[in-house]
Amino acid sequence: MIFLVFGVLFAVPYATMESIKVAESYWTLKANELVVDEDIAKYGSKFLVPLVCGEAFEGQDITWRREGGDELQQKGNRILVMVEERQGGNYSCYSREGSYLNHTLVLVRWPYRKIIKGTPEKGYIYCSAKSYSGSFQCSWTWDEKRAGKVVLIKVTRSNQEGIITCRMTSNGQGVTCQDQAYCPYAEEWDNINFTVYFQSNYVIETYHLQFQISDIVRPDMVHIKKNTTTLELQYPETWSTPFSYFPLTFQVKEIRCRKKNCDCSKHRPRKVHLTQGREWPLKEGVTVCVRAQDDLCNSSWSEWSRFRCMKNKKKNRRRGRQKEE
Ligand SMILES: *[C@@H]1O[C@H](CO)[C@@H](O)[C@H](O)[C@H]1NC(C)=O
Ligand SMILES: *[C@@H]1O[C@H](CO)[C@@H](O)[C@H](O)[C@H]1NC(C)=O
Ligand SMILES: *[C@@H]1O[C@H](CO)[C@@H](O)[C@H](O)[C@H]1NC(C)=O
Ligand SMILES: *[C@@H]1O[C@H](CO)[C@@H](O)[C@H](O)[C@H]1NC(C)=O
Ligand SMILES: *[C@@H]1O[C@H](CO)[C@@H](O)[C@H](O)[C@H]1NC(C)=O
16 A cells, blocks of 8 residues: 655755755655755755754754764754765764664656656556446556666546555555546546655656546457347447447458467457447358447447357268257
8 A cells, every 4th residue: 555645845944065065855765764866957866855864853963974984073953964976875863872763865866768668659557447347457567677667656537635555566666546526427527636656776767647537448358249140349348338338349350260269459450340239240250350449439449359150160060960860
């Protein structure tokens, strides 16, 4: 379960020191975790971040240590630490007697997109909904080289109040969310704001998407059921009911393909049929490819389903006839 927490902006009243600038604003991601937004134009590749051990330790003899390093030269309750080339760190403070008091994890949010795979054109995070139930999924692909993890997800509706809860999928490559207040029968006026924060080492990347359920709805695969002389195109079980209120459009291609596992998406017959009807004639030797789309909005098509109608083998037919005789 990921908690929805809002970052807090601080204005820092420090002046510059030796021409290395002090980060002017930073925000807390979680307790004891500070994030500074990288701004090369403003700060250069090095900047200072102010740390406080704790209000209660004002005026005390405090020493600091960066995880994996020696004791810092800076001493006291308030110090400035340098972030160089995005090298954040985990800084702990200790009393004069050497006992641990507190720590702050310093992270840098950079503008790059490296923790997960994708391109600006294709996008990085893919969200979809199987129906109008208010449930949706967003997924991504980790970059193997980065050891990324999700540190925070913020999901809100832009206007309406209501709670959207999310949980990680078991494969760790996405989240499943549920808009508790979603009403499938009403017009969807406002957008869902979806922001995810990824962390890899001391770096943070944020990804933001805005959408409506109707933009991302994508039916599951159509079931094709063989009937005596027809094929019945069945709505996916996961689709919203009643079907008359949530009609689907089917796209049907008839292809000739000898292989058992033809790839429907690769075949381009001259005619692609569009129908809302749920019956399709059965033709010998023809493979029927079907996919579905929400009839009322131009969102994604489902994956293709296919049904291959075998030619009746002569041998079998003859044998059948012989039996009848
Ligand atoms: C420890 O440091 C955090 C900032 O990282 C601060 O918010 C918190 O109040 C400090 N805890 C104490 C006990 O002073
Ligand atoms: C940072 O250091 C503190 C104190 O040693 C430790 O409790 C905490 O788990 C560390 N955090 C990370 C993210 O390594
Ligand atoms: C949703 O996102 C838009 C665009 O980023 C922003 O202007 C708006 O304030 C956000 N609304 C909420 C409730 O977060
Ligand atoms: C064949 O399809 C029709 C129309 O969809 C349906 O009424 C009938 O029950 C089906 N027959 C079988 C055997 O499934
Ligand atoms: C539906 O969407 C597709 C792809 O996004 C686009 O090419 C097509 O023109 C759209 N059709 C209508 C009727 O808006």
